[in-house]
Amino acid sequence: MIEIRHVTKHFDSITALNDVTFTIPKGRIFGLLGTNGAGKSTLLRAMAGILSCDEGELLIDGEACYDNPKVKESFFYLPDDPYYFPNASMEVMTDFYRRQYKGMSAEAVGYMAERLELDTRRPLRTFSKGMKRQAFLIMALCANTDYLLCDEVFDGLDPVVTEVMKKLFLREMEEQSRTVVVAAHKLKDLEEFCQDIAILHKGGMLLAGDMRRRAGEIYKLQCVFDGEMHEKAQEYLNVCLDVVRFRQEGYFTTLIVRGEKEKILEQIQRENPVFCREVPMTLQEIFLAEMEGNGYDVSKVFQ
Numbered sequence: 001m002i003e004i005r006h007v008t009k010h011f012d013s014i015t016a017l018n019d020v021t022f023t024i025p026k027g028r029i030f031g032l033l034g035t036n037g038a039g040k041s042t043l044l045r046a047m048a049g050i051l052s053c054d055e056g057e058l059l060i061d062g063e064a065c066y067d068n069p070k071v072k073e074s075f076f077y078l079p080d081d082p083y084y085f086p087n088a089s090m091e092v093m094t095d096f097y098r099r100q101y102k103g104m105s106a107e108a109v110g111y112m113a114e115r116l117e118l119d120t121r122r123p124l125r126t127f128s129k130g131m132k133r134q135a136f137l138i139m140a141l142c143a144n145t146d147y148l149l150c151d152e153v154f155d156g157l158d159p160v161v162t163e164v165m166k167k168l169f170l171r172e173m174e175e176q177s178r179t180v181v182v183a184a185h186k187l188k189d190l191e192e193f194c195q196d197i198a199i200l201h202k203g204g205m206l207l208a209g210d211m212r213r214r215a216g217e218i219y220k221l222q223c224v225f226d227g228e229m230h231e232k233a234q235e236y237l238n239v240c241l242d243v244v245r246f247r248q249e250g251y252f253t254t255l256i257v258r259g260e261k262e263k264i265l266e267q268i269q270r271e272n273p274v275f276c277r278e279v280p281m282t283l284q285e286i287f288l289a290e291m292e293g294n295g296y297d298v299s300k301v302f303q
């Protein structure tokens with residue numbers, strides 16, 4: 001488990017992280033979502049123990065993350081632009097990582113590289129950006145650490161390779177129960193892949209948690225009401241329900257409502273709708289509904 005408690009980090013006058021608090025449970029794939037400059041890399045570097053915080057604390061299995069030799073072997077940090085020695089190949093870098101991580105498997109690196117048609121003897125400097133990303137993702141996975149911290153994990157990968165990499169990640173997770181933290185700009189890179197997601201915005205944390213579980217506490221309904229009720233629906237329903245979003249288009253009234261499903265439906269039935277049905281919510285709609293009214297424009301992470 002990674003505990004982030006009231007973490008603040010300044011770079012001169014810039015506040016990169018501002019009182020960030022949340023917990024990353026063990027054995028989960030956790031997504032860090034945010035636009036450019038949101039603070040994702042700063043937080044990952046602090047988790048990886050290479051950056052100290054000005055305030056608050058970061059703990060990995062109860063131990064301080066910062067510069068702590070006791071926890072160094074338990075995580076692999078993959079920055080968005082990983083360092084490699086001049087002329088080094090995947091084989092050379094794997095050998096280097098093996099000194100740091102006892103669980104590093106050169107066989108597994110070779111196997112995965114072959115599947116993705118990467119030559120493990122070729123200098124990494126001759127790889128394209130996407131090929132380098134694949135190479136380092138493979139090495140990160142094969143280091144077999146308890147925690148894997150990845151920045152912009154799928155940036156520069158084509159859709160087919162992205163799917164292969166996601167499958168490899170998920171297989172590792174299922175087989176080894178590892179904890180993976182991935183940072184991304186776009187929700188589409190994380191949904192269907194991450195169980196928990198936190199949104200960072202300008203150094204602050206907007207939201208964190210298991211969004212699909214939250215889906216069980218928030219519902220989207222499409223209704224048609226008769227004459228007067230159609231006109232007064234917003235006024236009436238706002239009184240008896242926790243309406244997060246209300247929209248009317250033609251005869252249709254679309255509602256996003258928080259609460260217990262049975263009670264919500266019961267309440268709506270009292271208004272004698274001509275028609276009422278539940279409509280499945282996308283992860284994006286759940287996010288937007290959760291953040292309704294907090295004043296942030298987070299639309300960029302949904303593009």
Ligand SMILES: Nc1ncnc2c1ncn2[C@@H]1O[C@H](COP(=O)(O)OP(=O)(O)OP(=O)(O)O)[C@@H](O)[C@H]1O
Nearest residue numbers: 011014015016034035036037038039040041042043
């Ligand atoms: N070493 C540094 N010196 C000065 N400012 C920094 C430093 N590192 C980060 N920052 C600032 O901290 C803020 C957060 O940066 P960070 O790199 O964590 O964002 P990010 O969410 O990873 O962004 P991106 O998606 O663009 O990589 C930015 O305003 C950035 O300019």
